[in-house]
Amino acid sequence: MMIHRRRFLKTSGAALALAALPAVLPLKSFADVAKGMAESPLIYITPLKADGSESSCQAEVWFQLHEGAMYVVTSGTAWRAVAIGKGMKQARVWVGDVGPWQQSEGKYKNLAVVMTEGAIVGDKAVHDAVLGKMGGKYSAEWGTWGPRFQKGLADRSRVMLRYSVA
Numbered sequence: 083m084m085i086h087r088r089r090f091l092k093t094s095g096a097a098l099a100l101a102a103l104p105a106v107l108p109l110k111s112f113a114d115v116a117k118g119m120a121e122s123p124l125i126y127i128t129p130l131k132a133d134g135s136e137s138s139c140q141a142e143v144w145f146q147l148h149e150g151a152m153y154v155v156t157s158g159t160a161w162r163a164v165a166i167g168k169g170m171k172q173a174r175v176w177v178g179d180v181g182p183w184q185q186s187e188g189k190y191k192n193l194a195v196v197m198t199e200g201a202i203v204g205d206k207a208v209h210d211a212v213l214g215k216m217g218g219k220y221s222a223e224w225g226t227w228g229p230r231f232q233k234g235l236a237d238r239s240r241v242m243l244r245y246s247v248a
Contacts, residue, residue, distance in 0.1 A: 118177030118194050119147055123220065126176040126190040127154070127245070129165040129200070136174060137161060142190070144227075145245075146216045152245040153203070153212045155231045163241045166200045173198050175245055198245040209235050209242055 128140040139161035145152045152175065156163055162173065178193035203209070213231060217224045234240025 119152075122177060122179045124179045125152060125154075126178075126193070127162055128174050129162050129170055130172040130174060132170060134172075137165065139165075142179075144216065144220055146212050146219060148208070148212050148215060150246070152198070153208075154243050154245070155213075155216075155235065155240055156243060157234075158239055158241045162200070163202065163243060166202055166243065171199045171201065172248065173200050173245060197248045199248045201244045201246070203242040203244050208244075212242065 123144060124142045125145045126140065126142050129137040131137055141160075141162070143154045143156065145154050147153075154162075165171075165173075174195055175198050176190045176193040176195045178190070180189040180193065213228065213235075216231075217228055220227065231240060235242060
């Protein structure tokens with residue numbers, strides 16, 4: 083099998099991002115998580131309540147690996163953003179793609195999963211770097227979504243969230 087530069091870089095980047103992964107649930111190999119991050123266009127996120135149970139806010143979202151963390155852009159009023167603002171920073175993130183979570187019959191919960199800590203990112207330089215990478219990853223849709231993300235981050239109707247492995 084021939085390894086192309088793009089696949090090598092994606093896989094290497096994902097492997098480096100996962101080097102410090104302390105916990106993976108269910109027991110999936112680091113290779114499963116790295117492969118999911120390198121190949122999947124989606125992650126599935128659910129914020130955790132103060133008691134550790136999953137929120138009813140669950141979603142499949144675009145993401146970008148950047149400097150060892152997963153970044154997403156979302157509405158500022160989405161519960162995943164509001165929860166972080168209220169101090170509920172823990173989230174469960176499944177890595178892979180089984181389509182829309184509501185139509186997956188829970189299949190996303192069989193994907194490799196990591197526990198993360200979320201943070202709201204306000205640094206414009208990080209926004210620019212992440213959006214630049216997302217533009218390459220989601221090039222077919224970026225003509226529509228890139229300007230929406232940029233405008234939303236500028237007017238604060240959207241926020242960028244960073245999910246770091248906890």
